[in-house]
Amino acid sequence: MANPPYVELHAHSAFSFLDGASLPEEMAEAAASLGHGVMALTDHDGLSGAMGFAHAATAAGVRPITGAELTVAYSPFSRTGRMGDCPLGDCPPFAVFHITLLVETARGYANLCRLITIAHAKTRSGPDRRAIAPVLPFEALQAHHEGLVCLSGCARKGLVPALLAAGRQAEADQALRRLIGIFGPGNVWVEIQRPGARGSKALARGLEALANHVGVPVVATGNVHAHHPRRAFLQDTLVSVRNRLTLDASEAERRGNRQSVLRAPDDMARRLADHPEAVRGSLVLADRLRFDLTRDLGYRFPDFVAGHPGETADHALARDCRHALLDRYAEGERRHQALCRLDEELDLIRHHGLSGFFLLHRDILEIAREVALAVRPVGSARRALPPGRGRGSSVGSIVCYLTGLSHIDPIESGLFLGRFLNRDLRSVPDIDLDFPRDVREGLIKEIIRRYGNEHAALVAAFPTFRVRMAIRELGAALALPAADIERLALLSDGWSSPEALEDEIRRMPGGEDRLRSRRWRALAALAAEAAGLPRHLSQHPGGMVVSATPLVELVPVVPAAFPGRQICQWDKDSCADAGFVKIDLLGLGMLSAVEECLDLIATSRGRAPDLSRIGFDDPAVYAEIQNADTMGVFQIESRAQMQSLLATQPENLHDLTVQVALIRPGPVSGGAVHPYVAHRRARRRDPEFVPPYDHPLLAPVLEETLGVVVFQEQVLEVSMALAGFTPGEAEDLRRAMSRKRSRDAMLRMWQRFRDGARHRDVPDDVIHTVFTKLVGFANFGFPKAHSAAFAVLAYQSAWLRRHHPAEFLAALINSQPMGFYPPASLVRDAARRGVRTLRTCIHVSQVGCTVEDGSVRLGLRMVRHLGDDAAHRLVAERETMGISPAWPIWRPAPVCAPSRWR
Amino acid sequence: MEQAPRAAMGTRALRGLAGAHPAEVITSPDGTPHAVLRDGRRRLVVAVRDTWRVQDRWWTDTPVDRTYFDVVLEPGRPVLIFREIEGGWFAHG
Numbered sequence: 001m002a003n004p005p006y007v008e009l010h011a012h013s014a015f016s017f018l019d020g021a022s023l024p025e026e027m028a029e030a031a032a033s034l035g036h037g038v039m040a041l042t043d044h045d046g047l048s049g050a051m052g053f054a055h056a057a058t059a060a061g062v063r064p065i066t067g068a069e070l071t072v073a074y075s076p077f078s079r080t081g082r083m084g085d086c087p088l089g090d091c092p093p094f095a096v097f098h099i100t101l102l103v104e105t106a107r108g109y110a111n112l113c114r115l116i117t118i119a120h121a122k123t124r125s126g127p128d129r130r131a132i133a134p135v136l137p138f139e140a141l142q143a144h145h146e147g148l149v150c151l152s153g154c155a156r157k158g159l160v161p162a163l164l165a166a167g168r169q170a171e172a173d174q175a176l177r178r179l180i181g182i183f184g185p186g187n188v189w190v191e192i193q194r195p196g197a198r199g200s201k202a203l204a205r206g207l208e209a210l211a212n213h214v215g216v217p218v219v220a221t222g223n224v225h226a227h228h229p230r231r232a233f234l235q236d237t238l239v240s241v242r243n244r245l246t247l248d249a250s251e252a253e254r255r256g257n258r259q260s261v262l263r264a265p266d267d268m269a270r271r272l273a274d275h276p277e278a279v280r281g282s283l284v285l286a287d288r289l290r291f292d293l294t295r296d297l298g299y300r301f302p303d304f305v306a307g308h309p310g311e312t313a314d315h316a317l318a319r320d321c322r323h324a325l326l327d328r329y330a331e332g333e334r335r336h337q338a339l340c341r342l343d344e345e346l347d348l349i350r351h352h353g354l355s356g357f358f359l360l361h362r363d364i365l366e367i368a369r370e371v372a373l374a375v376r377p378v379g380s381a382r383r384a385l386p387p388g389r390g391r392g393s394s395v396g397s398i399v400c401y402l403t404g405l406s407h408i409d410p411i412e413s414g415l416f417l418g419r420f421l422n423r424d425l426r427s428v429p430d431i432d433l434d435f436p437r438d439v440r441e442g443l444i445k446e447i448i449r450r451y452g453n454e455h456a457a458l459v460a461a462f463p464t465f466r467v468r469m470a471i472r473e474l475g476a477a478l479a480l481p482a483a484d485i486e487r488l489a490l491l492s493d494g495w496s497s498p499e500a501l502e503d504e505i506r507r508m509p510g511g512e513d514r515l516r517s518r519r520w521r522a523l524a525a526l527a528a529e530a531a532g533l534p535r536h537l538s539q540h541p542g543g544m545v546v547s548a549t550p551l552v553e554l555v556p557v558v559p560a561a562f563p564g565r566q567i568c569q570w571d572k573d574s575c576a577d578a579g580f581v582k583i584d585l586l587g588l589g590m591l592s593a594v595e596e597c598l599d600l601i602a603t604s605r606g607r608a609p610d611l612s613r614i615g616f617d618d619p620a621v622y623a624e625i626q627n628a629d630t631m632g633v634f635q636i637e638s639r640a641q642m643q644s645l646l647a648t649q650p651e652n653l654h655d656l657t658v659q660v661a662l663i664r665p666g667p668v669s670g671g672a673v674h675p676y677v678a679h680r681r682a683r684r685r686d687p688e689f690v691p692p693y694d695h696p697l698l699a700p701v702l703e704e705t706l707g708v709v710v711f712q713e714q715v716l717e718v719s720m721a722l723a724g725f726t727p728g729e730a731e732d733l734r735r736a737m738s739r740k741r742s743r744d745a746m747l748r749m750w751q752r753f754r755d756g757a758r759h760r761d762v763p764d765d766v767i768h769t770v771f772t773k774l775v776g777f778a779n780f781g782f783p784k785a786h787s788a789a790f791a792v793l794a795y796q797s798a799w800l801r802r803h804h805p806a807e808f809l810a811a812l813i814n815s816q817p818m819g820f821y822p823p824a825s826l827v828r829d830a831a832r833r834g835v836r837t838l839r840t841c842i843h844v845s846q847v848g849c850t851v852e853d854g855s856v857r858l859g860l861r862m863v864r865h866l867g868d869d870a871a872h873r874l875v876a877e878r879e880t881m882g883i884s885p886a887w888p889i890w891r892p893a894p895v896c897a898p899s900r901w902r
Numbered sequence: 903m904e905q906a907p908r909a910a911m912g913t914r915a916l917r918g919l920a921g922a923h924p925a926e927v928i929t930s931p932d933g934t935p936h937a938v939l940r941d942g943r944r945r946l947v948v949a950v951r952d953t954w955r956v957q958d959r960w961w962t963d964t965p966v967d968r969t970y971f972d973v974v975l976e977p978g979r980p981v982l983i984f985r986e987i988e989g990g991w992f993a994h995g
Binding site for chain 2: 196197198199200201202232233236247248251254256257258259478517518519522
């Protein structure tokens with residue numbers, strides 16, 4: 001189609017939470033197949049879907065426009081002051097309306113981010129920090145209008161349309177003129193929509209007349225809420241869920257029909273044939289809006305140089321690394337190797353302009369050290385420990401090793417740089433830092449404080465409609481009996497198709513009858529449609545973004561439920577697309593447990609072992625691992641792991657590294673587990689055994705894992721070896737697999753993969769087999785370096801469990817919740833291994849578990865319903881008052897009522 | 903804070919078929935009503951004042967999918983008629 005006659009400039013994705021019913025990616029692909037050449041996404045008060053939409057649209061051949069529909073508090077009556085004859089109910093001093101803002105320039109984008117940030121600023125200001133709806137004071141537009149085009153908003157709640165529909169001609173006229181006063185003539189357009197509701201045609205005629213009267217152009221928009229008519233049913237239901245009403249009771253809130261869906265440009269032009277000026281207007285306006293979020297964000301890596309003014313980041317990093325290197329490697333062959341590796345890495349880092357990024361991470365580790373000193377008691381064995389450790393692919397980097405980001409020597413461990421840094425790196429490398437929980441809490445706050453509210457925020461995560469939530473919320477909207485819904489919710493696990501849910505319903509008592517009712521059938525269909533849609537904005541477990549330019553001009557930032565924290569509106573994928581420096585601060589329960597264990601050992605034995613010197617070759621530890629005697633050990637304690645340990649019989653750290661990565665969703669669904677176990681057996685019987693490869697080209701990359709794909713980077717290496725992908729292309733493949741529902745992107749990757757492999761004379765059936773395995777593996781595996789870091793922690797926990805079983809048990813219980821097993825199972829397992837557990841005692845128990853002559857004394861915290869607070873107060877009281885045998889009887893305990901009962 | 907005014911929709915006619923009775927309507931080729939038979943007489947539609955679509959109650963055993971026409975019949979009598987998606991015309995009043 002040469003010139004589509006219409007451009008859609010007003011559309012909501014599911015990131016208009018509980019309103020839009022389609023993913024941005026679905027919107028983009030539907031737009032392409034319907035023949036759109038340009039399209040805008042305008043979610044309510046947010047840009048969470050904007051980056052995903054921009055990339056998906058660009059990939060599908062649709063030019064994306066960025067925008068948002070903002071909720072503004074506007075006072076239509078302040079000028080006239082005639083509060084007496086207000087038509088809008090109880091004469092509010094101001095009311096809430098919508099306006100649509102579209103980005104024209106980079107300045108406009110920055111302004112839109114600021115406006116959305118302001119709109120959300122007070123959403124957590126109540127005493128309980130419960131989220132309230134965002135709203136922008138109308139006056140705030142004045143300072144941040146530049147580069148934005150303002151549309152009058154949707155037919156129902158748009159500023160001008162709503163006033164006009166309420167019969168307030170004069171106020172609508174005035175509102176329109178006030179918008180022109182702010183945005184300037186030519187930057188305000190009146191939206192003409194056709195929602196197919198009663199009175200909407202007259203409203204459109206009235207709006208066009210008003211626009212002509214004031215001298216403002218008109219633009220047709222679709223106010224799209226779904227990419228396909230099928231989703232309109234879900235849209236109805238989401239509106240009910242949002243309003244906490246049933247479908248039956250929410251007629252007034254719902255749209256009333258299924259007309260607000262994405263349509264072909266021709267179709268829209270035909271439906272709005274009585275407003276040809278507005279239809280033409282969509283083309284004229286779209287042509288002006290040339291800001292491209294995939295290209296024009298204007299983000300630069302921060303050039304953080306701490307303490308050396310005038311020095312470039314490149315210099316500072318190189319100097320620090322060289323200095324550390326001479327310290328850590330004695331003169332000789334290893335130092336030479338290390339120097340070569342360092343030069344290679346520094347060269348790549350300079351090439352990508354990433355020096356500031358590494359310095360930033362070093363700074364953060366520095367802050368972590370300070371936080372750790374503050375939260376760890378003086379004299380504790382933990383004070384000497386590093387406050388965190390790196391994992392992920394960063395562990396393969398010598399720069400990370402030298403700057404303290406990782407504790408694994410990549411030269412000694414033979415770790416590859418591979419995915420972490422390469423010539424055609426498309427996105428910033430990931431550095432994950434694991435911290436004990438207490439350090440992490442303080443660190444997040446401190447980073448936001450140190451870099452400032454405008455420069456640092458947590459990365460967002462978007463919980464999707466999971467099975468149970470979908471059943472409960474959609475079931476309630478459908479007014480199905482609460483008890484039945486609850487039963488179904490508890491039954492259901494792990495299905496995703498409507499047929500599967502129908503089967504579950506059929507299995508309920510009277511299931512067949514239920515399935516004859518439309519409501520029950522609707523539940524199955526709606527739950528399947530809702531699967532994968534974002535439900536609300538939440539915070540990523542530990543990702544943070546820090547920016548030298550104000551972050552609030554790159555992405556809107558909103559307050560978090562947790563005091564002192566704030567979240568940017570993008571998830572990790574969007575942050576990666578933006579090229580943001582993302583820092584992962586993960587809280588790891590086992591790190592806390594190991595630290596606590598060292599403290600307990602120091603208390604009971606006088607000094608704690610130095611874990612960095614224990615070596616990784618204790619036969620007694622491996623004997624237990626090979627016996628699957630691993631309950632409580634990091635990463636290798638699940639039933640699946642235990643079963644596999646019996647077969648694979650790990651003998652060293654490398655085996656553990658594979659083991660940790662093997663029992664993961666990726667290798668499991670990529671069909672890697674059984675072949676690996678079989679090949680490993682064969683190799684043990686015959687050290688000369690050569691595992692079969694799908695193709696000889698794969699031998700070099702799959703040799704260390706006996707012919708199967710176990711590690712994340714092997715997906716990349718396989719695509720490079722078999723299909724001749726460049727590292728950048730391989731990275732594209734990984735990303736295509738990580739994006740949900742992006743069929744088209746996968747199809748394109750498959751074609752490139754097939755063509756590349758055919759070019760190397762690989763037979764078609766082999767290409768197919770290998771690609772299927774890669775897709776099965778998808779994105780659900782560990783990088784090797786990440787596994788290596790986890791393997792170290794697995795070994796250390798196994799070592800502590802073997803040599804200090806009582807302290808280890810106490811530490812595990814104190815670090816709950818963590819791991820796979822409840823405390824009772826851990827206690828039973830320890831008893832089997834000769835560790836006695838003593839009951840809680842009001843006279844001697846501390847708050848948490850302690851070690852008493854080689855036995856574990858349970859802490860007061862373990863007493864059901866007592867709670868932490870009460871346990872702390874009991875111990876404090878006992879310490880000040882002294883111990884008396886009669887104490888608990890004659891003296892009222894300083895506890896009001898068990899905290900759970902309150 | 904008050905919600906935005908929402909008078910734009912008017913009330914939605916969703917009260918089932920109560921108050922509506924089958925009507926005979928002659929349509930133009932584009933599907934819009936051309937004339938309505940009333941009291942055995944054929945009355946031309948002189949104006950369509952508004953049309954809208956109601957799609958609702960799809961989760962019940964009585965789903966609704968109708969196109970409404972607010973028309974004026976000669977010689978100037980307003981009538982509200984609708985066409986069911988399943989077929990058949992009805993008139994209010």
